[in-house]
Amino acid sequence: MNTLWTDIAFWFFSLGAIWFGWRVFRTDSMVRASFALLASFLNAAAVMILLLAEYLGVALFFMMAVEMTVMALFMVGFMMNPAGLNPMMMVHQHALSILFGVVGGAVLAAVAVFGDFPLREMGPAVGQIDQLGTELLGNSMLIFETAGIALLATMLGAIILSSRSNRFDTRSDDGSMPPPLDPNDPDSVPDIEQEEDQAGHSHHHH
Amino acid sequence: MPDVTFINPILSSIAVFVLLGFGAYVAAVINRVLTPAPRGARLAAVLLAPIRQGFLLLKEQLNCTERPDMMLWSVAPAAYATVAACAFTVVPVDSHLAIADVRTGIVLFGAAEALAIVALFLHGWSPNSHLPLIGGYRFVALGLSYELLSMFVLIAAALPAESLQVSQIVSSQAKIWNVVRQPLGLPLWIVVTLGITFTGPLNLADGSDLAAGTAMEISGRHLLLWKIARNIMLTVFCAMGASIFLGGWHGPLLAGWAWILIKTLALMVLVSWIGKRLARLPAERAVLYLWTIGLPISFLHLLQAGIEALV
Amino acid sequence: MTLTTTLIVSAFLWGIGVYGALSQQSFVMLMMGLEMMINGALLAGAAIWHFSGAGNPEGQLLIIIGMAVMAIEMAVGFAVVINVYRVRQADVTESIEDLKR
Numbered sequence: 001m002n003t004l005w006t007d008i009a010f011w012f013f014s015l016g017a018i019w020f021g022w023r024v025f026r027t028d029s030m031v032r033a034s035f036a037l038l039a040s041f042l043n044a045a046a047v048m049i050l051l052l053a054e055y056l057g058v059a060l061f062f063m064m065a066v067e068m069t070v071m072a073l074f075m076v077g078f079m080m081n082p083a084g085l086n087p088m089m090m091v092h093q094h095a096l097s098i099l100f101g102v103v104g105g106a107v108l109a110a111v112a113v114f115g116d117f118p119l120r121e122m123g124p125a126v127g128q129i130d131q132l133g134t135e136l137l138g139n140s141m142l143i144f145e146t147a148g149i150a151l152l153a154t155m156l157g158a159i160i161l162s163s164r165s166n167r168f169d170t171r172s173d174d175g176s177m178p179p180p181l182d183p184n185d186p187d188s189v190p191d192i193e194q195e196e197d198q199a200g201h202s203h204h205h206h
Numbered sequence: 207m208p209d210v211t212f213i214n215p216i217l218s219s220i221a222v223f224v225l226l227g228f229g230a231y232v233a234a235v236i237n238r239v240l241t242p243a244p245r246g247a248r249l250a251a252v253l254l255a256p257i258r259q260g261f262l263l264l265k266e267q268l269n270c271t272e273r274p275d276m277m278l279w280s281v282a283p284a285a286y287a288t289v290a291a292c293a294f295t296v297v298p299v300d301s302h303l304a305i306a307d308v309r310t311g312i313v314l315f316g317a318a319e320a321l322a323i324v325a326l327f328l329h330g331w332s333p334n335s336h337l338p339l340i341g342g343y344r345f346v347a348l349g350l351s352y353e354l355l356s357m358f359v360l361i362a363a364a365l366p367a368e369s370l371q372v373s374q375i376v377s378s379q380a381k382i383w384n385v386v387r388q389p390l391g392l393p394l395w396i397v398v399t400l401g402i403t404f405t406g407p408l409n410l411a412d413g414s415d416l417a418a419g420t421a422m423e424i425s426g427r428h429l430l431l432w433k434i435a436r437n438i439m440l441t442v443f444c445a446m447g448a449s450i451f452l453g454g455w456h457g458p459l460l461a462g463w464a465w466i467l468i469k470t471l472a473l474m475v476l477v478s479w480i481g482k483r484l485a486r487l488p489a490e491r492a493v494l495y496l497w498t499i500g501l502p503i504s505f506l507h508l509l510q511a512g513i514e515a516l517v
Numbered sequence: 518m519t520l521t522t523t524l525i526v527s528a529f530l531w532g533i534g535v536y537g538a539l540s541q542q543s544f545v546m547l548m549m550g551l552e553m554m555i556n557g558a559l560l561a562g563a564a565i566w567h568f569s570g571a572g573n574p575e576g577q578l579l580i581i582i583g584m585a586v587m588a589i590e591m592a593v594g595f596a597v598v599i600n601v602y603r604v605r606q607a608d609v610t611e612s613i614e615d616l617k618r
């Protein structure tokens with residue numbers, strides 16, 4: 001392997017990951033924030049490929065693309081300024097969080113510099129995916145299956161938590177009211193239309 | 207297991223450009239041949255028409271909307287074409303020769319598909335216009351379904367080869383092609399191709415019910431790049447289908463690359479023909495069919511491929 | 518590309534993630550901070566696997582479990598965000614201050 005090119009690629013991708021990670025919390029446009037996070041992940045996955053964890057890097061490409069698209073959809077749904085047409089910075093305890101971020105990162109970096117990690121030579125890269133597969137479905141089958149069941153539970157939980165029909169044959173939006181038009185005046189809730197449901201009753205919202 | 211082979215990066219890039227440019231041109235010609243023309247089409251006219259249209263589009267005026275996300279808008283077609291080109295590098299172009307025959311070729315191809323969904327969402331989001339936005343959202347809703355379908359199909363194709371490397375998958379078809387021993391695979395792959403290139407029945411991103419959807423606000427060289435990107439994606443998916451289902455370079459008499467070319471061409475004609483024959487599905491119905499019929503079929507396909515590979 | 522430099526890079530990513538998770542008011546941005554933290558952790562895991570782990574496949578398994586954790590956290594997190602919005606009309610953390618003194 002050409003070590004010079006590896007180093008250049010490593011620094012390029014690492015600095016890219018950090019820069020995109022910083023851009024996530026600095027940009028005004030929320031869609032750009034999600035895809036900056038995607039870019040950060042892609043750069044980190046590229047570093048993993050350089051570290052010869054080939055399957056992990058490519059699987060991260062795969063997963064992060066879809067995850068960040070879903071996150072972009074949620075951004076557009078939940079944030080007031082998804083397109084970045086107005087400047088916006090919604091932060092709280094800003095100084096404290098910068099302090100925590102810097103101190104935490106510095107502590108971990110100190111562990112990296114002063115820690116005594118054993119250096120072992122890695123075996124040949126050929127046959128690694130075979131090894132991973134054999135390990136996943138051989139010795140670590142229990143872990144793999146538990147992860148599978150956890151993912152199944154997640155799917156069920158996410159659908160149940162977010163489904164529109166409630167447990168008791170009502171809609172989950174029952175009793176929910178839109179936010180007031182004037183944030184300081186709790187009585188300025190807009191009137192919404194009376195909704196008829198199948199039984200012909202209408203829910204009266206105050 | 208043979209180790210990966212890597213070619214010079216500069217030659218590889220040039221090769222990818224040339225091959226995909228040729229593929230996009232051929233896709234445009236096939237499209238024109240299959241489109242009914244009022245007075246029939248003469249061969250010279252059909253062959254020159256894509257080039258003529260390309261130059262006309264190059265000279266056309268660029269359209270712009272109010273406060274678009276200009277950076278993402280310009281990047282989106284290029285991103286779509288780039289991920290297609292990255293996916294193309296794992297597909298064999300000659301006997302035992304792919305431009306970047308990585309050991310995780312199948313997963314890289316799937317990752318390129320997922321990133322294509324991202325590119326298309328960006329293309330729908332960026333013009334700050336409502337119909338492209340709807341087109342982008344509809345595509346994302348379906349794109350996840352195609353992703354799942356294609357994942358299962360690719361994994362099933364990798365089972366007989368016991369490798370994620372695409373050239374190994376083609377080598378495993380030396381005796382019998384995957385289209386024969388995994389019969390559900392090619393129909394599912396055609397559905398995925400129709401979906402990712404949003405043609406025909408699954409043209410929800412750029413459908414005419416959305417007045418050309420994500421392509422509504424673009425014109426000129428932007429539109430040209432978008433069309434070329436779509437054709438490139440079609441070429442790449444048909445090349446991959448030819449490799450993992452139709453036996454790639456295997457075949458009597460002719461050289462490996464000739465067979466790959468013929469099989470890719472056949473799949474492109476088939477997919478374009480199906481695209482032109484079937485009407486566009488409404489978005490809700492498409493999601494319903496893909497998730498309630500398509501996914502169980504792909505599970506069955508995986509099960510059948512697994513049993514067939516074990517026995 | 519040594520172990521030290523890769524771990525420093527992952528420490529930076531983790532630090533940015535902590536900043537995001539602590540400072541952002543909106544739920545979705547907070548979750549993006551959490552994702553960044555896991556990103557840093559995965560990169561550190563891959564680095565230690567390469568340099569100190571001698572290519573032991575269990576290291577890769579740990580990273581795959583980390584990726585599964587990321588997916589699970591995002592899925593359930595977004596479902597909870599939707600639910601909180603339905604019940605409280607809250608899309609920023611400032612709106613759900615009931616336990617605050």
